[in-house]
Amino acid sequence: MDWNFTRALVTGGAGFVGSHVCARLLSRGTQVVCVDNFATGVRENLWELLETPGFSLVEADVSASPAEPPGEFDLVLHLACPASPRDYLRLPFETLAVGAAGTAWALNVARRHDARFLLASTSEVYGDPERHPQREDYWGNVNPIGPRSVYDEAKRYAEAYTAAARREWGADTTIARIFNTYGPNMRAGDGRMIPAFVTQALRGEPLTVAGTGQQTRSICYVDDTVTGLLALAASGHPGPVNIGNPHELTVLEIAEEVLRLTGSQSEIEYIEAAEDDPRRRCPDIGLAKTELGWAPETAPAEGLRHTIKWFAETNQLLT
Numbered sequence: 001m002d003w004n005f006t007r008a009l010v011t012g013g014a015g016f017v018g019s020h021v022c023a024r025l026l027s028r029g030t031q032v033v034c035v036d037n038f039a040t041g042v043r044e045n046l047w048e049l050l051e052t053p054g055f056s057l058v059e060a061d062v063s064a065s066p067a068e069p070p071g072e073f074d075l076v077l078h079l080a081c082p083a084s085p086r087d088y089l090r091l092p093f094e095t096l097a098v099g100a101a102g103t104a105w106a107l108n109v110a111r112r113h114d115a116r117f118l119l120a121s122t123s124e125v126y127g128d129p130e131r132h133p134q135r136e137d138y139w140g141n142v143n144p145i146g147p148r149s150v151y152d153e154a155k156r157y158a159e160a161y162t163a164a165a166r167r168e169w170g171a172d173t174t175i176a177r178i179f180n181t182y183g184p185n186m187r188a189g190d191g192r193m194i195p196a197f198v199t200q201a202l203r204g205e206p207l208t209v210a211g212t213g214q215q216t217r218s219i220c221y222v223d224d225t226v227t228g229l230l231a232l233a234a235s236g237h238p239g240p241v242n243i244g245n246p247h248e249l250t251v252l253e254i255a256e257e258v259l260r261l262t263g264s265q266s267e268i269e270y271i272e273a274a275e276d277d278p279r280r281r282c283p284d285i286g287l288a289k290t291e292l293g294w295a296p297e298t299a300p301a302e303g304l305r306h307t308i309k310w311f312a313e314t315n316q317l318l319t
């Protein structure tokens, strides 16, 4: 995939997906300005990037109308947003704000520079879906007042703002609906299923499977997600486009695969199901295949092996 972006603004670049996006852009010769307030991101994710020529960090809250970083941009990638349920339940108002004011700020930067804009949206806009697999023309089934709504509705608002900017300003925007992504640079304690299972297995603790474990997720390795996001950014497609791996697994199967790959003797411990937890989630990626020529290439066992190795080798197990 080719692109000719010279300089990108990446909000949320200190986070899990954002740090990989920044690294990929830099590796392909695009300069990167990362704007992050470390609400859920960590400085460790930036150590290598800060040593890389062409990278700079602005520590700022994008919801608080910060001063625009100097210089020209031809690409704005808006990834800033707490993404783990544990994080957004802890930061409900910050999550709503970054979907609203943060998105407006990032879109206005893109507008002033005539830059391509990509919103990192989510499969959560489909809520607890009643259609399977989820295609982009499905409008979703979201509880607007449930605990997850601070995230789901913030992203739905962000999509609406992005669509309005395209209609009203003629802005060059796109929307990626990202499905569950995993890999190195996730925080051990972020509460998401894969960091939880991997660190529990490596420590010999029970794997905490929520509810019956029969709910499904379709897990995409971060390298594949980043390739999809940048293919969408480079494409000119208005979106929304699903970016995810259609390999659907139950949460219990994912826990068992982690046990198999780590060789851990840990037990499965069933814990209370989360409120409004989506029962099934699986992307239809037909649009990404035809419009972007993109499909994920990493099988869950391979991606999980890389992830387990990373967690075992970093000091994440101590945190």
Ligand code: NAD
Pocket: 011, 012, 013, 014, 015, 016, 017, 018, 035, 036, 037, 038, 039, 040, 041, 042, 060, 061, 062, 063, 078, 079, 080, 081, 082, 083, 084, 087, 098, 102, 120, 121, 122, 123, 177, 178, 179, 180, 181, 182
């Ligand atoms: P993350 O929590 O690791 O990263 C989010 C980053 O945004 C963090 O570095 C955080 O500090 C920063 N941030 C949050 N609020 C901010 C603000 N107001 N100002 C500046 N920076 C702010 O999450 P992630 O998993 O890397 O997700 C990145 C993006 O992708 C999010 O927008 C998320 O909604 C979307 N997404 C991720 C997944 C996934 O499975 N990882 C799935 C769907 C969508």
Ligand code: UDP
Pocket: 084, 085, 180, 191, 192, 193, 194, 196, 197, 208, 209, 210, 211, 215, 217, 251, 273, 274, 277
């Ligand atoms: N989950 C689990 N144990 C955990 C963390 C999560 O069984 O320790 C479940 C969670 O209830 C959900 C699925 O795993 O059904 C995926 O959760 P995650 O937080 O990773 O992402 P979500 O898709 O819910 O945003």
